[in-house]
Amino acid sequence: MSALDILIVGSANMDLVVFTDRLPAPGETLLGGAFQSFSGGKGANQAVAAARAGGKTAFLGRIGMDLFGARLRQGLQDNGVDTRLLGDVEGASGTALIISGGGNNMIVVAPGANDAVTADAIQESDLAGIRFVLAQLETPLDGVLKAAKLARAAGAVFILDPAPARALPPELLSLVDWLTPNESEACTLLGLKSLGTPTDMARSLKALGPRGVILKLGGEGAMLLGPDDVPVLIPAHKVKVADTVAAGDAFNGAFAVALSEGKSPPDAARFAVAAAAISVTRHGAQPAMASRIEIDALLSAKV
Numbered sequence: 001m002s003a004l005d006i007l008i009v010g011s012a013n014m015d016l017v018v019f020t021d022r023l024p025a026p027g028e029t030l031l032g033g034a035f036q037s038f039s040g041g042k043g044a045n046q047a048v049a050a051a052r053a054g055g056k057t058a059f060l061g062r063i064g065m066d067l068f069g070a071r072l073r074q075g076l077q078d079n080g081v082d083t084r085l086l087g088d089v090e091g092a093s094g095t096a097l098i099i100s101g102g103g104n105n106m107i108v109v110a111p112g113a114n115d116a117v118t119a120d121a122i123q124e125s126d127l128a129g130i131r132f133v134l135a136q137l138e139t140p141l142d143g144v145l146k147a148a149k150l151a152r153a154a155g156a157v158f159i160l161d162p163a164p165a166r167a168l169p170p171e172l173l174s175l176v177d178w179l180t181p182n183e184s185e186a187c188t189l190l191g192l193k194s195l196g197t198p199t200d201m202a203r204s205l206k207a208l209g210p211r212g213v214i215l216k217l218g219g220e221g222a223m224l225l226g227p228d229d230v231p232v233l234i235p236a237h238k239v240k241v242a243d244t245v246a247a248g249d250a251f252n253g254a255f256a257v258a259l260s261e262g263k264s265p266p267d268a269a270r271f272a273v274a275a276a277a278i279s280v281t282r283h284g285a286q287p288a289m290a291s292r293i294e295i296d297a298l299l300s301a302k303v
Contacts, residue, residue: 004082005260006050006057007130007156008253009122009147010043011114011138012076012086013094014068015245015285020101032099039075040285041094041114042136042163045246049253050134051080053275054292055260057253060085060126061139062116064093069113075286085126089116094138100283103241109164114139119146127154132256136161141172148175157259160210161252162189173209178265180252181205182216198223199231214255214269216248221273226265234269237277237298243288250279250289274298 018032039048047059059081063069065088072093076083092112099106117139127133133151135144135158144160151158152175159178162168165188173179181189186201189208195201198215202225205213215223221236254275258268278290278298 004056004058004129006055006132006134006256007060007085007127008043008047008050008057008134009060009117009139009143010046010134010136011041011094011111011117012039012044012059012061012063012072013041013096013109013114013138014038014072015040015096015098017098017100017245017284019283020099022102023099023104023106036284038284038287039072040096040246041072042138042161042249043134044072044076045249045285045289046134046136046161046253047076047081048079048286049250049275049279049289050257052289052291053254053257053271053295055253055257058082058085058130060117060122062087062089062113062121064089064091064113066093068093068095079286079289087116087121089113098245100243100245103244105243105245107245109138111138118143122146122150124150124153127151127156130154130156132157132159132260134159134161134252134256137164137166145169145172145175148172151175159252159256161248163248165189170209176210178212178214178255179205179210180214180216180248180255182218182248186215198233199225202231212265216251218244218247222251222269224266224269232266232269234266234273236273239277239281241280243283244280246285246288247276247280249285251276254290254295271295271299
């Protein structure tokens with residue numbers, strides 16, 4: 001895999017989406033609108049985002065021996081992602097049930113085959129030639145930790161999207177080069193009940209051990225705090241939001257691509273903010289990911 005720069009270790013899910021005008025309250029039944037199914041999963045989403053943004057990308061994960069699994073593999077391949085490290089296991093593929101309404105969403109994930117992405121599924125040889133490794137938290141934590149350790153040993157940059165939100169061990173955080181939570185995930189990591197200022201939250205997150213932090217602020221952009229400890233606010237693009245599913249995945253995939261091309265962290269974050277902005281204008285996860293042409297065009301329009 002010497003021709004590849006980026007390896008995403010993570011989940012692949014089939015997203016089953018119902019669209020509504022608004023999200024239901026607890027216990028409420030709504031008559032929804034259209035139903036669609038999309039290839040998703042945070043890991044696979046980030047792989048497609050990186051590949052569409054121009055990155056030489058491979059995906060390490062597990063899918064079930066079912067119709068969903070075959071569709072997930074084909075979708076990755078159709079988007080230019082190397083799937084040699086995508087294995088098949090008995091049972092069901094990961095599935096996400098999503099309600100999308102009013103520009104927001106509610107998601108429940110059944111991990112299925114993603115539970116097989118353990119430490120045993122990740123080998124040192126899988127990282128040969130890889131310069132950037134991305135992971136999330138939809139697969140077992142021991143696998144994420146092993147990916148981080150192997151990335152550090154190989155001299156690769158390790159980017160962790162701490163989603164879904166959970167507390168993380170100091171050992172893992174100390175191996176992270178870029179930690180990329182949204183505000184609610186940051187609150188979980190910090191044990192906070194309410195938001196602080198973006199700069200203060202980024203500093204508190206960096207104090208947990210990662211070398212750099214990007215706090216995703218949704219419609220407000222992103223706050224970057226790198227190894228130089230200089231906070232940089234990256235403003236968002238004003239777009240019409242159709243669906244926020246996988247916006248964070250769009251960001252992470254594009255961020256890795258920009259870094260792989262030698263962009264500075266602030267410029268890489270600007271590239272990633274543009275990719276995320278494009279993704280929220282379309283429905284679905286992987287189908288919404290931005291192409292390189294689209295990202296460059298949006299950045300050029302802002303100049």
